[in-house]
Each structure stands twice: as structure tokens, then as C-alpha cells.
Amino acid sequence: MIAAQQDCPFTPVYDNIERDDTMTDSIRELTILQPDDWHIHLRDDKALATTVAHAAQSFNRVICMPNLVPPVKNVDDAHAYRARIIQQLQASDLSAERKAAFDPRMTLYLTDNTTANDIEMAAKSGIVQAVKLYPAGATTNSADGVTDINARVDIFEALEKYNLPLLLHGEVTHDHVDIFDREKRFLDEVLAQIIIKFPTMKIVLEHITTSDAADFVLAQGNQVAATITPQHLMFNRNHLLVGGIKPHFYCLPILKRESHQKVLLDVATSGNPKFFLGTDSAPHATDAKESACGCAGCYSASTALPLYATAFDSVGKIDKLEGFASRFGAQFYGLPVHESTITLINTPMQVPTDYPYFDGSSLTPLMAGEMLPWSIKA
Numbered sequence: 001m002i003a004a005q006q007d008c009p010f011t012p013v014y015d016n017i018e019r020d021d022t023m024t025d026s027i028r029e030l031t032i033l034q035p036d037d038w039h040i041h042l043r044d045d046k047a048l049a050t051t052v053a054h055a056a057q058s059f060n061r062v063i064c065m066p067n068l069v070p071p072v073k074n075v076d077d078a079h080a081y082r083a084r085i086i087q088q089l090q091a092s093d094l095s096a097e098r099k100a101a102f103d104p105r106m107t108l109y110l111t112d113n114t115t116a117n118d119i120e121m122a123a124k125s126g127i128v129q130a131v132k133l134y135p136a137g138a139t140t141n142s143a144d145g146v147t148d149i150n151a152r153v154d155i156f157e158a159l160e161k162y163n164l165p166l167l168l169h170g171e172v173t174h175d176h177v178d179i180f181d182r183e184k185r186f187l188d189e190v191l192a193q194i195i196i197k198f199p200t201m202k203i204v205l206e207h208i209t210t211s212d213a214a215d216f217v218l219a220q221g222n223q224v225a226a227t228i229t230p231q232h233l234m235f236n237r238n239h240l241l242v243g244g245i246k247p248h249f250y251c252l253p254i255l256k257r258e259s260h261q262k263v264l265l266d267v268a269t270s271g272n273p274k275f276f277l278g279t280d281s282a283p284h285a286t287d288a289k290e291s292a293c294g295c296a297g298c299y300s301a302s303t304a305l306p307l308y309a310t311a312f313d314s315v316g317k318i319d320k321l322e323g324f325a326s327r328f329g330a331q332f333y334g335l336p337v338h339e340s341t342i343t344l345i346n347t348p349m350q351v352p353t354d355y356p357y358f359d360g361s362s363l364t365p366l367m368a369g370e371m372l373p374w375s376i377k378a
């Protein structure tokens with residue numbers, strides 16, 4: 001399946017970004033507090049057999065996105081989904097220690113029909129960590145998303161009242177807006193107004209892809225933060241499009257030009273707690289990606305930490321990884337950091353070419369078959 005991929009010219013990040021070796025050149029091993037993933041897609045049913053074990057190997061808390069079919073719309077759905085994840089966790093061959101540490105946190109999918117009562121129930125549930133807003137049609141499984149965001153002020157009032165964060169897929173969806181401009185247009189035309197009206201609502205702008213989004217988040221108060229994926233730190237649209245189209249780099253919001261990639265690396269490695277880890281690991285079977293109409297989403301759950309370590313090290317800032325991966329997200333959500341640790345080592349690993357997925361399908365991870373300079377110490 002990936003033979004075509006291997007014929008492609010490929011420029012890994014640690015070659016295409018100018019290195020600053022002055023700060024952390026001597027770091028060959030790095031022990032950090034156990035990280036959390038504040039944005040992940042585990043999918044459902046048979047897919048969980050692959051995704052849960054991969055996520056639980058590295059992460060303690062994961063914020064599970066609700067874009068299932070049908071979506072996770074209320075607290076009952078969230079309890080049932082969490083139970084399916086835990087059942088799969090117990091059936092996996094992870095260690096007893098990893099099983100005990102893994103804590104999937106739920107999100108509700110905001111629709112045109114979500115009520116303020118749903119929000120109150122979610123806030124009091126103890127398992128729902130946030131509410132997710134997909135503009136209808138913006139991304140994978142967003143058909144049930146919100147059609148008119150300004151009509152959902154009752155929900156924003158409730159989120160503010162119960163101090164439940166709003167997680168955003170921040171792109172406008174109008175047909176006439178260029179796909180590369182959709183994030184910036186969302187900030188200017190939608191989010192800026194919402195923040196003025198709801199100044200204390202906690203907001204996470206998920207998977208940011210532009211310098212505009214980084215600047216926007218920096219300009220807001222501490223109630224507004226952002227997650228950044230490994231692919232947006234490591235790649236730009238040339239990796240997606242030059243020398244042949246590479247479907248495994250296709251995700252939404254789409255990779256932007258290199259100048260944006262550099263700004264994302266700057267803010268992620270700056271030590272500013274507004275920016276934290278959210279892989280947006282989004283599995284789609286290999287044949288659904290390698291298709292005339294390929295699905296959006298990069299799969300990174302199994303190698304997320306070596307990917308982030310490679311990105312941070314590419315700019316000589318691996319010493320900033322712990323804050324980004326293990327501290328700032330917990331701080332934003334008002335949760336304690338973990339006591340356990342994980343060690344990364346500057347020993348190369350090869351990313352598997354694929355994983356078995358469900359019903360005989362396979363799953364191709366980000367950078368399949370490529371070497372990464374960092375790995376997790378056994």
C-alpha cells in the first residue's frame with residue numbers, strides 16, 4: 001500500500017528547519033512528567049482495539065473527540081462511550097500500571113439542538129471535560145455541527161456559568177472561502193465577536209495552523225489557549241503537495257506555508273502556557289486515505305512523543321517539551337500534573353509502515369516507514 005509513498009521525495013523536518021543547537025545540543029535523554037493529549041480521536045467499536053492501546057502507552061489523560069457516528073451529544077452518550085473505551089483498555093495487553101493510569105476524558109458535540117441543561121449536566125458529570133464546536137461541514141463527521149454559531153448564545157452563557165471550556169474547530173465553511181484562508185477568517189469574523197460577548201468563557205482553539213492563530217491567541221487573556229499537532233510543527237504544504245500528493249499529510253485545517261510552520265514551532269517551544277499538546281491523532285483506514293476522495297486526518301497516537309521531540313529538537317528547544325506536553329494543558333483545565341514520568345532518548349526509531357486496523361483494514365501512521373531521531377526509552 002505504501003510503496004508509492006516510499007518513491008516520493010521526502011524532506012524530514014530536522015533537515016528543512018534551520019537548527020539552533022546552542023541550547024540543548026548536549027541533551028541525549030529527557031525524562032518528563034507523564035503527558036496528556038488534549039485532542040485525540042479514538043473512534044469507536046472495533047477501531048478502539050488499535051487506538052486505545054496506542055494512546056495509553058504514552059498518555060495518562062486524553063480528551064476524546066465526540067465526532068462519532070452518531071456523535072456524543074449528551075452525558076448518557078459520554079458515559080456509554082467512555083465505558084466502551086475502558087472495556088477495550090482492560091482487554092488490551094498494556095501493563096496494569098498503564099491501564100490504571102489511563103483516564104479518557106469526554107467531550108460533548110455541540111449541535112443546533114444542544115440545550116443549556118445538557119451543559120449543566122455535563123459540567124456536573126465528572127467525566128465531561130469540555131464541549132466541542134464543529135461548524136457544520138468543516139471537517140470529518142461534522143454534518144451534525146452548528147449551522148449558526150451566533151444562534152448558540154444560550155450555550156455560551158451556560159459554558160461561562162459552569163466554567164466548562166469550549167473547544168473549537170476554528171474554520172469558516174463558506175464555499176467561496178479559500179481552504180487556506182478558512183482559519184484566519186474564522187478568527188476575524190466569528191471568534192473575535194464571541195470573545196467580546198463572553199469574555200470569561202474558556203476557549204481552546206484546537207489544532208492551530210497559522211501565525212494568525214498564534215497571534216490571535218497571544219492577544220487574548222489567559223482564558224484562551226491553543227493546541228498544536230505534530231504535523232503542523234513538522235510539515236508545511238510543500239510536504240503535502242510537492243513531488244506528488246501525499247494523502248497521509250492531509251488533515252484539516254490543511255497544512256499551510258512554511259512561514260506559518262515556523263511561527264507554530266516558535267510559540268510551541270516558547271514556554272508560553274497558552275500553547276499545549278493536542279495530537280489530533282485522527283485514524284482513517286489506509287484505503288480511505290489513499291483514495292480519489294481521501295479522508296482528512298493524520299494518525300500519530302503511537303509515535304506522538306518521538307514526533308514532538310523531533311520537532312522541538314529541530315529548533316534546539318527540547319528542554320521546553322515538558323511544559324508543552326505535561327504541564328500547560330493540565331494548568332489550563334485546572335487539573336493536577338502527574339507524578340509518573342516517561343523518558344525519551346536520542347536513539348533513532350523507525351515508524352511502522354502500518355498497523356492492523358479493523359475488519360482486515362490497515363492504518364498508516366504519520367511518517368510511516370521513516371526514521372525519527374527520538375524514541376521512548378523502554
Ligand SMILES: NC(=O)N[C@@H](CC(=O)O)C(=O)O
Nearest residue numbers: 041139140251252282296297
Ligand atoms: N483533523 C482532521 O483532519 N480530521 C479529524 C477531525 C478534526 O479534528 O477536524 C477527524 O476526525 O478525522
Ligand SMILES: [Zn+2]
Nearest residue numbers: 139169252253
Ligand atoms: Zn478539527
Ligand SMILES: [Zn+2]
Nearest residue numbers: 041065280282
Ligand atoms: Zn481533531
